[in-house]
Amino acid sequence: MSAVTYREALRRALDDALRRDGRVFLMGEDVGRYGGCYAVSLGLLEEFGPERIRDTPLSESGFVGAGIGAALGGMRPIVEIMTVNFSLLALDQIVNNAATLLYMSGGQFNVPVVIRMTTGAGRQLGAQHSHSLEGWYTHIPGIRVLAPATLEDARGMLWPALCDPDPVLIFEHGSLYNVEGELADDAGEVDIEGAAVRRAGHDVTIVSYGGMLRVALAAAEALAGDGVDAEVVDLRSLRPLDTETLVASAVRTHRAVVVDEGWRTGSLSAEVAARITEEAFYDLDAPVGRVCTAEVPMPYAKHLEDEATPQVRDVLEAVHAMGA
Amino acid sequence: MNDDDARELIRSVIGEVAPEADLDSVGPDEMIQEALDLDSIDFLNFVTGLHERTGLEIPERDYPELATVDGCVRYLTHATT
Amino acid sequence: MGDFKMPSLGADMDAGKVARWLVKPGDVVHRGDIVAVVETEKSTIEVEVFQAGVVEEILVPEGTEVPVGTALARIGAPAEAGAPAPGPVPPAAAVPAPAAPAPPAPVPAPAAPAPPAPVPAPATAAVTEHPGVVVSPVVRHLAERLGVDVHLLEGSGPGGRITRADVEAAALVPVGERPVSAVRGRRAPARRRRPAPQPAPSGAGGKRVSPWARRVADDLGVDVATVEGTGPGGAVVERDVRAAAARETAPPAPEGAKVHRAPTEPSASDERQAAMRKAIGALMARSKREIPHYYLSTTIDMSRASRWMEEENATRPMTERLVLPVLLLKAAALAVASVPEMNGFMVGDTFEPSAEVHVGVAVSLRTGGVIAPAIHHADRLSVDELMAALRDLVTRARRGVLRSSEMSDPTITVTNLGELGVDSVFGVIYPPQVALVGFGRVVERPYAEDGMVGARPCLTATLSADHRASDGHRGGRFLAAIDHLLQSPEGL
Secondary structure, eight states: OEEEEHHHHHHHHHHHHHHHOTTEEEEETTSSTTOOTTSTTTTHHHHHOTTTEEEOOSOHHHHHHHHHHHHHTTOEEEEEEEEHHHHGGGHIIIIIIITTHHHHTTTOOOOOOEEEEEEOOOSOOOGGGOOOOHHHHTTOTTOEEEOOOSHHHHHHSHHHHHHSSSOEEEEEEGGGTTOEEEEOTTOOOOOSSSOEEEEOOSSEEEEEOTTHHHHHHHHHHHHHHTTOOEEEEEOOEEESOOHHHHHHHHHHHSOEEEEEEEESTTOHHHHHHHHHHHHHGGGOSSOOEEEEEOSSSOOSSHHHHHHHSOOHHHHHHHHHHTTO | OOHHHHHHHHHHHHHHHOTTOOGGGSOTTSBHHHHTTOOHHHHHHHHHHHHHHHOOOOOGGGGGGGSBHHHHHHHHHHHTO | OEEEEOOOOSTTOOEEEEEEESOOTTOEEOTTOEEEEEEOSSOEEEEEOOSOEEEEEEOSOTTOEEETTOEEEEEEOOSOOSTTSSOOOOOSSOOOOOSSOOOSSOOOSTTOOOOSSOOOOOOSOOOOOOTTOOBOHHHHHHHHHHTOOGGGOOOOSGGGOBOHHHHHHHHTSOGGGSOOOOOOTTTHHHHOOOSSSOOOOOGGGSOOBOHHHHHHHHHHTOOGGGOOOOSGGGOBOHHHHHHHHHHHOOOOOHHHHOTTSOTTOHHHHHHHHHHHHHHHHHHHHHHHHHOOEEEEEEEEEOHHHHHHHHHHHHHSOGGGOOOHHHHHHHHHHHHTTTOGGGSEEEETTEEEEOSSOOEEEOEEOTTSOEEOOEETTTTTSOHHHHHHHHHHHHHHHHHTOOOHHHHHOOSEEEEOGGGGTOSOOOOOOOTTOOEEEEEOOOEEEEEEETTEEEEEEEEEEEEEEETTTOOHHHHHHHHHHHHHHHTSGGGO
């Protein structure tokens, strides 16, 4: 066991993958000489060389396409898109090529590409650089979407994602990189399917993922002080969703709140709420609640950004409003 | 009325007043009211039931004689001879 | 115009006996009114009529057992003639075409002219009860709007669910040919309508109850119609139902309750017992949490009351004898007049005294648990009436046949645990009441009067009261009033 940061856990995962399989390589903006925009790949260029750690031009559509091509060609590329905001420039590559080629080729061509992206707000980066668009990607058949929120998942999700013959997107919330905790020295792969109950409870289920998991857990602590015993479910895999775990939890607690940093409308929280309602309707004591970002382009000023994004008090309010 | 008839009668009336009560579990000298958790209304119903089945007038001052099963049996057999 | 028939109140019911008619010829009845009490082998059930009209004739007198489906009474159309009203229209084709084309969509039921091809209604009065029939809120609201009883429908949805289409189809059936509603014993009291005009709630007026709360209410025997909702949008949620159950502490009634379960199934009543214990616990916890209790006690010389009662009982036939609790109840009920702060409800932070005195009587159920249903207007009843009311109440409480008004109306409660040997009992107030009077057992105590010491039968009377509504001084006066009343038992 040692104290590591989320960033270090990711780095260990990269290190491990690069060692184990010569087909694995990392490509993206500033991943090599700069050591990664968020310092995740710091030191890897020195260790593995420029063939394995490749700096790309500032052209998402281009280098994501190249990564897809490399995957088609038998490599196992890890494409790093600096943030989900810039992935919009590569949307066509991801949605129309990576996700479809297996099907459009009648099963002939797999695209075993892993695309890592930073996501989320909270660092005063303004409207264009603060998106949480994981929900958009979960809409697309043909890709797998993961959101590691813990050190174990950060360390353990990469290898199984690389082993998947089909495209996998991994979202890392920007606020998590510096989060420190204890991680087993021999921590390895984790199951990339299935949600996890991070805190068991029986009065209300708080569903969350990625950067919002910490908000959910903090809210659960606060609720415990109010005599409300909250269960916190970490989605971990956003597509496919572990409906079974969600529904089982809602059936147990009879109340559910989803905390999602995306905007409410057409969001992943809407999907989660719909599934819980579909399968646990008769066990619900109140409609499924959703705590999401205010429906405005993300403000730049810190106090406004804080106001717009889901905070612990918003979760408490939502839970109390449903009669818990 | 003999002892057995009296016991049967008591059992039957108790059965109406307190259906879930188990008269067999009450010892001969145990207080019926306490053992079977009967309150004053139950007891009155019990006594009224005995009255209705036997035609016996049971004045209130006789109630203490009906406190135990044996007491009830004695009262009924004596009163009906 | 139609017949009110003996309903089938259980899959294995062949016959029933009308124990009591609650209406007579000439009475106006509305859909949902309880018109008779029917006895079956298993239980006693208050039965509703499912048509509106005037009782024309009682066909089967009280006490007669008849097979299921036998016509029990004839219900005629209400006085105002003129077309479509509640009178059903014969389904045969010989129907004049209605002025407006009958739409295939649902038509408001009572005023429906016969649509061209009406759905043939199940002719028999056989009712199939669905264990745990699930009905979504939307369908329930629709059913309320159309005047359809969902409990009588066969669900065609997945898992037997009642769908919109089921409700709409049922709504097309002329009212007089629909099966008569059967109400199971435990539910019956709560479904009795208040003496207001027939409610036909619009969609917006329907009560909102969460699906889970409905199931909890089912399990605990709570009628959601009587529960205040504190959930989102004023909906009734689980905690409201549990609070209501704790107030009502619904009686077990294992036989009459769920007809589809075998009457001897032990787990049903075990569960009910456990649920009741939990509800009582919750009520007591809430009471202790919310109500600042204070306690007073006083010893009352019962010699006069005991002697009076003995003398009275000696002159009365056995069936008219009095028991001591009746005198205590009456005294408590009358004492309220001197200290009204003991009688009423806490509403939020305000005490609202009640003009009426409905004394809750704590009845212990031998299977475990206590309920405290009310004897209404206990202060106005004579001692004999009170005795009869008490006997009736206790019997019904133990059999599980109580009316919801008896559970919700007590303005003050009296507990007589002293009957079983406790000297004094300091009880926990039943919220939202503000006082609980306890009477211990009568024991001989040394008593001094006029310088002479003797032994007299005494009992300890106690008062647990809500400090927000009264203080020790007033509480003391209340107990003194009870004492005073018991010294003149002939005046009770």
